[in-house]
Each structure stands twice: as C-alpha cells, then as structure tokens.
Amino acid sequence: MIGVAPGLNAPARLRERLADLYGAYDEALGEGEYERWPEFFTEACVYKITSRENHAAGLPIGLVTAESRAMLADRVAAMRKTMLYAPRIMRNMTTGIVLRASAADGMRLSASFAVFQTLLNEPSAVFLCGRYYDRVVEDSGELRFAERICVTDATLVPTSLIFPL
Amino acid sequence: MAAADAGTSSSLARRWPAAGPTRVPNWVYTDPDIFAREQERIFDGPNWLYVCLDAEIPNPGDFTRSRLGTREVVAVRAADGSVNVLLNRCAHRSMQFCTANRGTVKEFICPYHQWTYDLGGKLLGVPFRRGLRGNGGMPEDFRPEEHGLQRLAVASRHGVIFASFAQPNETLEEYFGPKILGLFDRTFDGRELKVLGYQRQRLPGNWKLYLENNRDPYHASLLHVFLVTFGLFRLDQRSATEMDETGRHAALVNQRGEQKLNDATAQMRAFHEGLKLADPRLIDPVREYPGEATVVIQTLWPNLVVQQQSNGLAMRQVVPLDAQNFDLVWTHFGYADDPPEMTERRIRQANLFGPAGYVSVDDGEAMLLSQAGIVTDDNAECLVEMGGRDTASAPHTVTETAIRGLYKHYRAVMGL
Numbered sequence: 001m002i003g004v005a006p007g008l009n010a011p012a013r014l015r016e017r018l019a020d021l022y023g024a025y026d027e028a029l030g031e032g033e034y035e036r037w038p039e040f041f042t043e044a045c046v047y048k049i050t051s052r053e054n055h056a057a058g059l060p061i062g063l064v065t066a067e068s069r070a071m072l073a074d075r076v077a078a079m080r081k082t083m084l085y086a087p088r089i090m091r092n093m094t095t096g097i098v099l100r101a102s103a104a105d106g107m108r109l110s111a112s113f114a115v116f117q118t119l120l121n122e123p124s125a126v127f128l129c130g131r132y133y134d135r136v137v138e139d140s141g142e143l144r145f146a147e148r149i150c151v152t153d154a155t156l157v158p159t160s161l162i163f164p165l
Numbered sequence: 166m167a168a169a170d171a172g173t174s175s176s177l178a179r180r181w182p183a184a185g186p187t188r189v190p191n192w193v194y195t196d197p198d199i200f201a202r203e204q205e206r207i208f209d210g211p212n213w214l215y216v217c218l219d220a221e222i223p224n225p226g227d228f229t230r231s232r233l234g235t236r237e238v239v240a241v242r243a244a245d246g247s248v249n250v251l252l253n254r255c256a257h258r259s260m261q262f263c264t265a266n267r268g269t270v271k272e273f274i275c276p277y278h279q280w281t282y283d284l285g286g287k288l289l290g291v292p293f294r295r296g297l298r299g300n301g302g303m304p305e306d307f308r309p310e311e312h313g314l315q316r317l318a319v320a321s322r323h324g325v326i327f328a329s330f331a332q333p334n335e336t337l338e339e340y341f342g343p344k345i346l347g348l349f350d351r352t353f354d355g356r357e358l359k360v361l362g363y364q365r366q367r368l369p370g371n372w373k374l375y376l377e378n379n380r381d382p383y384h385a386s387l388l389h390v391f392l393v394t395f396g397l398f399r400l401d402q403r404s405a406t407e408m409d410e411t412g413r414h415a416a417l418v419n420q421r422g423e424q425k426l427n428d429a430t431a432q433m434r435a436f437h438e439g440l441k442l443a444d445p446r447l448i449d450p451v452r453e454y455p456g457e458a459t460v461v462i463q464t465l466w467p468n469l470v471v472q473q474q475s476n477g478l479a480m481r482q483v484v485p486l487d488a489q490n491f492d493l494v495w496t497h498f499g500y501a502d503d504p505p506e507m508t509e510r511r512i513r514q515a516n517l518f519g520p521a522g523y524v525s526v527d528d529g530e531a532m533l534l535s536q537a538g539i540v541t542d543d544n545a546e547c548l549v550e551m552g553g554r555d556t557a558s559a560p561h562t563v564t565e566t567a568i569r570g571l572y573k574h575y576r577a578v579m580g581l
Contacts, residue, residue: 051363051365059360059361059363062362063519064521065516067513071444078391082394084388085527155266155363156365157365158367159367160520160521160529161520162526
C-alpha cells in the first residue's frame with residue numbers, strides 16, 4: 001500500500017510498482033540475500049544510516065555513508081568476507097509508505113521501518129526502528145533508489161550494526 | 166578508602182594470580198563488588214575524566230550531557246566563557262533535572278519542584294521558600310548557598326574538557342605525562358574543532374575490555390582484515406607501544422604500509438593480497454600531521470580513547486553501566502578550518518569506525534564474545550605474555566605490554 005500526499009496524482013500502476021520495490025527490498029534483506037541489495041540502487045546513489053539526533057542537527061557522520069552502488073557492493077563484500085560477528089537473522093518491515101512529491105529529479109517518499117534481530121539461540125528483539133527518506137527514479141526501466149536516508153529513532157545501537165536497513 | 170571498609174565486600178577474598186601482570190583474573194570483569202570499588206576509586210577518584218569537546222558548547226548557556234562512570238553531568242558554558250561541569254542531580258530530591266542531550270539555557274530549573282540554579286550550579290530560587298500566608302516554607306535557617314548542584318573540578322586543553330569528582334593534585338598536563346601529552350597535542354594542536362557526528366553503542370562486556378582492546382596492537386594485525394590488508398595498521402610496519410610512567414595511559418603508533426605479501430603478512434589470515442574495493446574513495450588518506458606516524462590510538466585513563474587513524478578522528482568515551490555492560494559514545498570530529506575535501510574524506514573514512522564500522526564491528530563483537538567466555542568461569546585467568554612479562558613501552562607492536570601496564574596501575578589503585 002502506497003499513500004499519496006494530497007494534491008499529488010499517482011496512477012495505480014505507479015503505486016503498484018512502488019509497492020513492489022519496497023516489498024522486494026524487505027524480502028531481499030529479510031532473507032539475507034544481500035548480494036541483491038545494491039541492485040535496488042542507482043549507480044550514483046546516496047545511502048546513509050544515521051540517528052535522528054545527527055539528522056536533526058545536520059551532522060554529516062552517521063553509522064553508514066555510501067556514495068555509490070560500488071560502495072554498497074563493498075559493504076556486502078565486507079560483511080560476507082571480512083567482518084567478525086556472531087550469527088544473526090535480521091528482518092526488515094516497512095510500512096506507512098507515502099509518496100510526498102514528484103519532480104524532475106525523482107519521486108520523494110517516506111516510510112517507517114522496524115528491523116528485528118534474532119541472534120542464534122536468543123529471542124527475537126527489536127533492533128532499530130525509524131524512518132526512510134527516499135528519492136526513487138526510473139533507471140533503465142526499473143524503479144531504483146537514487147537516495148535512501150535511514151534515520152533511526154534510537155541514538156544507541158545494540159552492540160553492532162552489521163547488515164543494512 | 167579504608168581497608169576495613171573493603172572487608173565487607175566479597176572482593177576482599179579475591180587474590181590476584183601469583184604470576185602478577187601476565188595474568189588477569191576473570192573476576193575483574195564480572196564481580197559487582199569490584200565494579201562498585203572501581204566507581205569509588207577510579208571514577209570518583211583523583212583522575213581527569215573526559216567530558217566533551219569545547220566545540221559542543223561554543224556559546225554562553227550552551228550545555229551538553231555526559232556520563233562519567235555511572236554518574237551523569239552537565240557541562241555548560243558560563244557567561245565568562247569558562248566551562249562548569251555540574252552533577253545532573255537536583256540538590257532537593259536527587260532528580261535528574263536535565264533531560265536533553267544538548268541545548269542552550271539561561272539557568273537550570275528542576276521540573277519537579279522548580280528549584281532553580283544558575284550556570285555555576287548556585288541555587289537561585291526555591292518556590293514557597295517563605296511559605297504561603299504564614300504556612301509552611303523552608304525552615305528559617307535554610308541556607309541556599311549550602312544546597313547548590315555539585316560542581317566538579319574542570320581542566321581543559323586545546324578544546325578538550327576533562328573533569329574530576331575529586332580534586333586531582335596533578336594538573337592535566339602532569340596527569341598525562343610528557344610523552345602522552347606530546348601525542349595528545351599532535352591531534353589537539355590548538356586549532357578549533359568541529360563535531361561531525363555522534364554514534365552510541367551498548368556493548369555486553371566489562372568496560373576494561375575496551376581499554377585493553379585499544380592497548381592491544383597484537384589483535385589489530387590478526388582480527389582486522391581492513392587494517393591489515395590495506396596496511397592501515399600492521400605489526401610489520403614502523404610502530405611503537407607507548408605508555409606514561411604509571412602505565413595508566415597508552416598510545417599505539419603505526420605508519421601506513423603496503424598491500425604486499427611478506428614474512429609477516431604471510432602469518433596473518435586476515436591479509437588478502439587480492440582484496441580490492443569497488444569504490445576506492447573509501448580508503449584514500451592524506452598525510453595531515455608532521456612526523457611519520459599515520460595512526461595514533463591513545464587510551465587516556467580512565468574513560469577515553471582518542472582515535473587518529475588516517476584522517477578519521479574520534480573521541481570514544483567509555484561509559485560503564487555495570488560489571489558486564491558499557492556504552493561507547495563516539496564523537497567524530499574535524500577541524501573548523503578543514504577544506505570541504507578533507508571533511509568528505511573524514512566522512513568516508515568514518516565508515517571504518519563506530520557501531521557499523523568495517524574495523525570497529527570486529528571489536529564490538531570481540532567484546533561480546535570475550536565476556537561470553539569470561540562469565541563461564543570467574544576463577545579462570547586471561548594470559549598476557551606476548552612481548553614478554555614486563556610493563557615497559559616498546560619500539561614495536563608485537564606485544565601486550567600496554568595491557569600489563571594497565572593492570573599494574575589498576576592493581577595499585579584498587580588495592581588488589
């Protein structure tokens with residue numbers, strides 16, 4: 001379900017395609033198919049994870065900053081090959097997706113996310129929740145994120161953030 | 166603290182292993198009585214504790230909260246430009262009166278009964294102090310000047326603010342000693358600083374594990390693929406492990422090397438000759454300090470790690486919660502006069518650090534897994550013999566001497 005800001009015209013087909021994009025993103029992350037993750041972004045994308053505190057203060061360093069699809073691929077390579085961490089399953093849930101504006105540089109959307117973490121032999125727990133601020137564009141026949149800023153409500157991360165939100 | 170006092174706690178029964186500084190007993194990471202004594206002797210003791218940066222509170226009335234051990238303080242810029250560090254606890258009913266992380270105020274008002282304090286912690290007003298229509302009020306002999314906020318001793322150097330619950334008999338400069346002070350001044354050379362972002366993470370481990378981690382150059386060459394592969398910190402490169410005379414402060418110094426197979430990298434499973442970044446802008450450091458070192462990681466006793474790794478600068482504040490948990494607060498910074506390209510570089514390189522950092526994730530998880538192993542047996546011991554059994558500084562990093570130095574000082578302070 002994609003909501004639309006008042007006064008904005010969004011054909012049903014476009015809403016369906018946006019819903020598919022958001023659904024496929026959650027599915028890829030929830031199933032741990034991180035190799036698919038960079039493909040949701042344009043080549044020159046901006047992807048950030050930061051806290052509401054940093055975001056509100058306009059501070060540029062958050063938890064993750066990537067300035068290209070290649071940097072996202074580097075992060076996938078690092079989490080597959082180089083980083084040490086205890087095994088876990090992450091599940092992303094995105095809701096309340098609203099198309100806010102549409103302009104020449106793409107569509108602006110926002111949505112709420114909740115990410116649950118399940119460490120091996122431990123109960124599932126809320127890991128982080130917050131809000132996505134997105135810019136989605138047409139890119140070779142696909143809708144892709146040109147920009148995704150993940151703003152976490154919490155200032156505090158439980159232990160470490162390994163996988164993308 | 167009187168020795169007789171300690172007799173009431175279980176920790177008195179604790180005996181440090183006979184092998185001395187080459188062993189660390191697991192109970193220092195788990196025992197709540199040890200933790201309580203640490204708060205008393207270390208965090209409430211005559212030490213200069215890191216509070217915040219000057220740049221976080223530039224103007225009169227600007228404040229920021231900070232946690233020193235299990236206590237919380239508010240650092241506020243006074244009208245005359247000086248900094249006051251006040252306990253965040255109302256003198257009336259102990260309420261935490263400040264609940265914002267930062268902001269600007271004219272005075273502090275406790276929301277519970279509106280007791281009002283000036284920026285120096287002096288009690289200015291008590292509602293209904295004289296009662297109402299002849300009823301109630303504070304006793305005649307109530308003296309507001311005796312009920313201000315607790316104010317800490319404050320010392321600052323080149324934009325970094327420290328405070329103490331006890332009045333240390335050393336200046337900040339004497340406290341660091343000449344060698345560590347020289348390395349401190351290398352990063353904090355008097356230029357104005359600029360905060361670039363905050364990160365916080367809660368780690369399920371004893372707070373000392375983090376100090377050890379940053380005083381242990383041996384692990385850096387084995388655990389951290391990113392550091393090792395890209396030559397950002399490696400024990401075959403020119404390096405040193407420095408300490409002050411007491412052993413309480415330490416610095417790991419290293420000089421960037423190449424991604425090349427040699428007799429050392431051949432022993433590092435973490436070394437990947439073929440690992441290449443798809444977007445190499447992430448690791449594109451430029452030299453910005455005099456001298457040959459490209460990395461200086463300082464642990465300043467008891468609650469601060471100063472990170473200068475290539476162009477990545479951060480204060481890492483260690484906040485113990487209890488014997489088995491601590492928070493790590495990262496304040497990333499640059500200099501106010503950084504050109505935009507340098508700020509961009511610092512932002513990119515920050516991807517190596519913090520709760521999601523390519524390097525720091527390894528350390529966070531190492532804390533978790535260390536504690537998980539430690540809690541299974543309080544009476545077991547950790548072995549610290551790499552590089553010998555002494556506690557001297559070393560002109561290399563194939564050593565755990567700085568961990569031994571830490572516990573030499575710790576035992577003296579804790580009476581263990």
